[in-house]
Amino acid sequence: MAKNLINNPKRAACLICETPNPPDAVLCTECSAPMALVYEARAQEHEPQMVSILGDSNVGKTVYLGFLLDMLSQRANDFEAVPRGAYSVDLQQTVVSHMAYRMFPPKTPMELDEWKWTYYQVCKRGGGAKWIDLLMPDMAGEAIAAEVASPSTFRIIQNLLHKSSGLLLLVDAALAANGSSQPDFFALKMMSYIDTLFVCKRGAKIGMPIAVVLTKADYCPECFDDPARFAEANLNRLWNLCETRFSRVGFFAASVVGSLAYATAGGDDVVTPVPLHTALRGVLEPFEWLVDQV
Amino acid sequence: MVGGSSVNAKDDAVATLSFDQAIFTSIRSPMGEGYRIVAASKGVTPDEKREIVQCAPSHGSLSSTLNEATGMACFTLNGGRQCVFLSRTAGIEHTARGGFRVFTHVCLFDPPVFRRLSCDLFAIEDALRECFDDQQMKKPPMCLEQGRIALNETRAERGAAPSDRDLGHAARILAAVLAERRLLVVGARCARDVLSAVVGALPAYTRRRWSLSYGLKYSPGRRFDLMFTEATNIEQTRILRDHDVTAINWSDQPLQVDSPYEDWVSFVERGWKTGRTASASQICAGLTETCDPVVLACLARLSEDLEHVAEADRSLLREIERRHAGESVSIELHQRMLADLRKATERRRWQIDVEEQADAEAEEDAILGLA
Numbered sequence: 001m002a003k004n005l006i007n008n009p010k011r012a013a014c015l016i017c018e019t020p021n022p023p024d025a026v027l028c029t030e031c032s033a034p035m036a037l038v039y040e041a042r043a044q045e046h047e048p049q050m051v052s053i054l055g056d057s058n059v060g061k062t063v064y065l066g067f068l069l070d071m072l073s074q075r076a077n078d079f080e081a082v083p084r085g086a087y088s089v090d091l092q093q094t095v096v097s098h099m100a101y102r103m104f105p106p107k108t109p110m111e112l113d114e115w116k117w118t119y120y121q122v123c124k125r126g127g128g129a130k131w132i133d134l135l136m137p138d139m140a141g142e143a144i145a146a147e148v149a150s151p152s153t154f155r156i157i158q159n160l161l162h163k164s165s166g167l168l169l170l171v172d173a174a175l176a177a178n179g180s181s182q183p184d185f186f187a188l189k190m191m192s193y194i195d196t197l198f199v200c201k202r203g204a205k206i207g208m209p210i211a212v213v214l215t216k217a218d219y220c221p222e223c224f225d226d227p228a229r230f231a232e233a234n235l236n237r238l239w240n241l242c243e244t245r246f247s248r249v250g251f252f253a254a255s256v257v258g259s260l261a262y263a264t265a266g267g268d269d270v271v272t273p274v275p276l277h278t279a280l281r282g283v284l285e286p287f288e289w290l291v292d293q294v
Numbered sequence: 295m296v297g298g299s300s301v302n303a304k305d306d307a308v309a310t311l312s313f314d315q316a317i318f319t320s321i322r323s324p325m326g327e328g329y330r331i332v333a334a335s336k337g338v339t340p341d342e343k344r345e346i347v348q349c350a351p352s353h354g355s356l357s358s359t360l361n362e363a364t365g366m367a368c369f370t371l372n373g374g375r376q377c378v379f380l381s382r383t384a385g386i387e388h389t390a391r392g393g394f395r396v397f398t399h400v401c402l403f404d405p406p407v408f409r410r411l412s413c414d415l416f417a418i419e420d421a422l423r424e425c426f427d428d429q430q431m432k433k434p435p436m437c438l439e440q441g442r443i444a445l446n447e448t449r450a451e452r453g454a455a456p457s458d459r460d461l462g463h464a465a466r467i468l469a470a471v472l473a474e475r476r477l478l479v480v481g482a483r484c485a486r487d488v489l490s491a492v493v494g495a496l497p498a499y500t501r502r503r504w505s506l507s508y509g510l511k512y513s514p515g516r517r518f519d520l521m522f523t524e525a526t527n528i529e530q531t532r533i534l535r536d537h538d539v540t541a542i543n544w545s546d547q548p549l550q551v552d553s554p555y556e557d558w559v560s561f562v563e564r565g566w567k568t569g570r571t572a573s574a575s576q577i578c579a580g581l582t583e584t585c586d587p588v589v590l591a592c593l594a595r596l597s598e599d600l601e602h603v604a605e606a607d608r609s610l611l612r613e614i615e616r617r618h619a620g621e622s623v624s625i626e627l628h629q630r631m632l633a634d635l636r637k638a639t640e641r642r643r644w645q646i647d648v649e650e651q652a653d654a655e656a657e658e659d660a661i662l663g664l665a
Contacts (some may be wrong), residue, residue, distance in 0.1 A: 106392070
């Protein structure tokens with residue numbers, strides 16, 4: 001049905017929620033997804049594959065996605081990536097330029113129209129190169145948390161997950177290594193939400209590929225040695241659910257910041273982290289694994 | 295006294311009304327971090343929480359970038375309760391990536407309570423603005439009881455007027471709102487005062503149905519009917535068009551809109567110009583049921599005639615009586631105002647009789663004295 005609506009010049013159906021919109025609409029009137037995605041998909045004459053990036057607030061989704069796209073567009077590891085539309089470059093530009101000024105990029109607002117969407121054509125050069133159209137939105141962690149806590153709060157997230165070919169679930173490894181149960185509980189809730197969303201028979205496992213990315217791994221370098229073992233030890237609830245209900249889960253460690261300083265103004269109790277330099281590690285691997293899987 | 299609710303307002307002067315409440319802000323707690331409902335009284339249902347989260351302002355949602363920025367919104371939840379957001383900045387957000395932290399006090403009013411408050415969110419705002427002090431906003435309470443609101447003096451008795459330079463825009467906004475046009479007003483000089491005046495001149499029935507906000511940035515997720523914001527960009531202007539929202543720029547000419555409520559708008563505008571805002575405000579507070587433009591025009595004429603009666607001579611009294619003689623009455627307030635008018639004209643006639651008699655006696659005395 002979506003394909004027909006994509007090719008219908010009179011009413012453009014939203015790629016995410018399939019609501020028909022006026023032909024020149026900027027955002028979907030129902031879910032606020034940018035209609036530029038539809039126009040782009042129409043030009044490509046097929047629907048793109050969607051990869052959703054999930055994670056708690058402040059886990060590093062924006063920074064991870066920004067650097068991932070930047071690496072892809074710089075042809076890292078024989079990848080080639082072409083942004084479809086200037087709006088797709090906004091996110092990586094925001095991230096890279098902020099980090100160059102030793103600042104973390106601003107938080108992603110909860111308002112749907114403020115989310116940055118990226119539409120890239122990606123392929124890995126070499127024998128039998130196949131181009132994949134990838135659509136990756138940078139969602140607000142608070143919105144994801146609200147949707148998980150109370151499904152249908154942000155229906156766009158539900159629709160996105162339904163249409164996703166693969167997921168990147170970001171978990172704060174530094175917090176987990178520090179003994180906090182919060183990352184484990186959030187990831188457990190997230191996976192449980194996905195489990196409920198893709199109902200399948202008892203005993204059967206969900207086949208959607210999910211890359212669990214342990215972010216801020218520079219705080220716990222042992223994470224890089226064996227991410228799966230780290231997850232089993234420090235994110236045991238998540239590990240157990242993955243083992244029981246999901247057939248294709250990969251664990252990866254990633255870090256972006258090389259060294260971090262903390263700044264505070266006199267009389268101010270707010271401590272601002274200052275990324276002194278970037279040292280990308282393990283950013284591309286989860287994506288590469290995911291592309292192989294979808 | 296014109297409207298019935300002003301009488302009620304006096305009766306309720308010391309009454310307190312209870313309401314459910316919640317706090318939506320960003321704090322780090324054992325249950326997570328980022329913007330969410332951090333505390334709520336027991337009466338707030340999961341469905342209501344969902345609706346609140348969908349449109350509550352998070353970081354960067356207040357249209358002013360100043361440290362002391364405030365915002366407000368009022369809309370009806372699907373369950374029928376009235377939801378009021380009172381937002382303000384409360385220091386820097388703990389991640390230091392989200393600018394000023396937005397603290398929103400969410401108040402939920404049952405329809406009867408909201409009606410008793412004359413559906414007037416500015417009166418509610420006045421009463422509740424200081425509910426949380428700086429310390430509580432810094433460290434919000436983890437659990438909340440029901441809130442209580444005490445209105446010592448309702449705004450229905452005073453009304454509000456925009457400044458002279460904002461009159462034109464305010465009147466056209468009122469006309470557009472009455473004609474059910476959705477508006478985004480950009481760059482109003484004194485947004486709160488203008489909105490307060492417009493709300494004061496809207497029948498309580500309309501206030502109850504209409505959603506509105508000021509001090510919040512426009513977002514399609516907050517689909518309010520009347521929004522006041524400080525700035526907008528080209529893309530938002532296109533989004534507004536898609537959502538059938540008319541944008542009004544304060545630096546442009548006032549919006550030209552055909553409205554069947556022109557008589558009422560002119561009456562309100564005259565009140566704003568002369569500073570006599572109480573009449574319209576009192577009528578509006580009493581209009582809790584739907585009424586058409588003809589009825590509103592009748593009420594406006596009645597209100598003005600009631601004011602003229604005190605100074606009227608016999609011919610003007612006859613003219614006023616003739617004007618309202620065959621009026622069909624459909625709402626209680628109209629009936630009450632007609633009764634007030636009858637009493638006032640009788641009283642004035644008696645006053646004229648007394649004055650004329652006194653004049654005649656004085657004249658007689660003068661003639662006798664001369665003789």
